[in-house]
Amino acid sequence: MIKSLTIPCKASSFYFKKVEGPHALRSRKVRMELTITQPDDWHLHLRDGVLLEAVAPNSARHFKRAIVMPNLKPPITTTAAAVAYQESILKALPADSDFTPLMTLYLTDTTSPNEIKLARKSGIVFAVKLYPAGATTNSQDGVTDLFGKCLPVLEEMVQHNMPLLVHGEVTDPEVDVFDREKVFINTILRPLVEKLPQLKVVMEHITTLDAVRFVESCTEGYIAATVTPQHLLLNRNALFQGGLQPHNYCLPVLKREIHRQAIVSAVTSGSKRFFLGTDSAPHERQRKECPCGCAGIYNAPVALSLYTKVFEEANALDKLEAFTSFNGPDFYGLPRNKSKIKLIKTPWKVPESYAFASGEIIPMFAGQTLEWLPSIVA
Ligand SMILES: NC(=O)N[C@@H](CC(=O)O)C(=O)O
Ligand SMILES: [Zn+2]
Ligand SMILES: [Zn+2]
Numbered sequence: 001m002i003k004s005l006t007i008p009c010k011a012s013s014f015y016f017k018k019v020e021g022p023h024a025l026r027s028r029k030v031r032m033e034l035t036i037t038q039p040d041d042w043h044l045h046l047r048d049g050v051l052l053e054a055v056a057p058n059s060a061r062h063f064k065r066a067i068v069m070p071n072l073k074p075p076i077t078t079t080a081a082a083v084a085y086q087e088s089i090l091k092a093l094p095a096d097s098d099f100t101p102l103m104t105l106y107l108t109d110t111t112s113p114n115e116i117k118l119a120r121k122s123g124i125v126f127a128v129k130l131y132p133a134g135a136t137t138n139s140q141d142g143v144t145d146l147f148g149k150c151l152p153v154l155e156e157m158v159q160h161n162m163p164l165l166v167h168g169e170v171t172d173p174e175v176d177v178f179d180r181e182k183v184f185i186n187t188i189l190r191p192l193v194e195k196l197p198q199l200k201v202v203m204e205h206i207t208t209l210d211a212v213r214f215v216e217s218c219t220e221g222y223i224a225a226t227v228t229p230q231h232l233l234l235n236r237n238a239l240f241q242g243g244l245q246p247h248n249y250c251l252p253v254l255k256r257e258i259h260r261q262a263i264v265s266a267v268t269s270g271s272k273r274f275f276l277g278t279d280s281a282p283h284e285r286q287r288k289e290c291p292c293g294c295a296g297i298y299n300a301p302v303a304l305s306l307y308t309k310v311f312e313e314a315n316a317l318d319k320l321e322a323f324t325s326f327n328g329p330d331f332y333g334l335p336r337n338k339s340k341i342k343l344i345k346t347p348w349k350v351p352e353s354y355a356f357a358s359g360e361i362i363p364m365f366a367g368q369t370l371e372w373l374p375s376i377v378a
Helices: 049-062 079-091 113-122 151-159 177-197 210-215 229-233 257-268 303-313 317-332
Strands: 003-008 015-020 030-037 039-045 065-068 098-106 125-130 164-167 202-203 223-227 275-276 340-344 354-358 360-362 374-375
Touching: 015 210, 015 303, 030 065, 039 049, 039 275, 049 079, 049 164, 049 354, 049 360, 049 374, 065 079, 079 113, 113 125, 113 151, 177 202, 177 210, 202 210, 210 223, 210 257, 223 257, 223 317, 229 257, 229 303, 257 303, 303 340, 303 374
Parallel strands: 039 065, 065 098, 098 125, 125 164, 164 202, 202 223, 223 275
Antiparallel strands: 003 015, 015 030, 030 340, 340 374, 354 360
């Protein structure tokens, strides 16, 4: 017989469940379980074609909704393209999946204010993404001069309460790659927030103490940030440990340990300004393990285990659910999910790779053993 014990914690909808298995008396093993509201992923790359078919089910297994990045080739610059992309994502999901892709538009120098009206009216577009031209994967069609070219669009976004999602790095080759986020905050973000204080902005995948301080200094409800598992768990040593590690390479690049610690403190503090965004960014193995490898870490299958590990190690498991499942929908003005997910503290091995039609994808922490196995509560 399985005995279970529920221990209430500080947060009301959160509890520990200790389950004593059938061999409990002999082995004295106690299994820990955590049940939380099902999370959403507020920053996800689903790609298209065979890659989309390979990765979409893995995100849909754990997450209820996701903000889907528009940096395809060609990019999703119109509402019509977003509608078509959403249809292909839905087709790539298992028949019984209730995963909802929340679509975004890719901002360019020529995006028209009318496109924002169409986007809002569609009911399927939830944000507009700013890629400074040349900053990251498939950003060549991005913005070259935000204040010179995009102010009318940004003003229209304020009218429609449409958030701007930001890849926050400058592209000036003279600026050290480790300083590009900090320089972006000082030269673009701070002036933007001063010019348009009513614009909702999400600083995506923050990597520095500077970003934490900036977000905390702004008005709550207008400026927020997503945080990835890799920037919570790894510092820049992970790029070179025992040789060059292409599967730990993403943009913004991993930073020093003091920055990692600042981000961990921010998310585990219980602040509403930070929420889950995996930035899961799959690239085919050959495109990562080559002389000029792509930036992007595929973390969708391991993300929830890793976030839970971070909160456990910070003694902040009671703050996990707000970060994974409340702060994101609250910021976007969307309802919180009703469904639940269980995280079971049991060892499980991350697959070495995920095969797909024309190759394979190597996940973050491939082949390693993690704890906290997610499982949807039926
Ligand atoms: N994060 C990454 O390193 N890569 C992302 C783009 C991005 O989010 O900047 C990708 O699309 O591959
Ligand atoms: Zn980015
Ligand atoms: Zn991304």
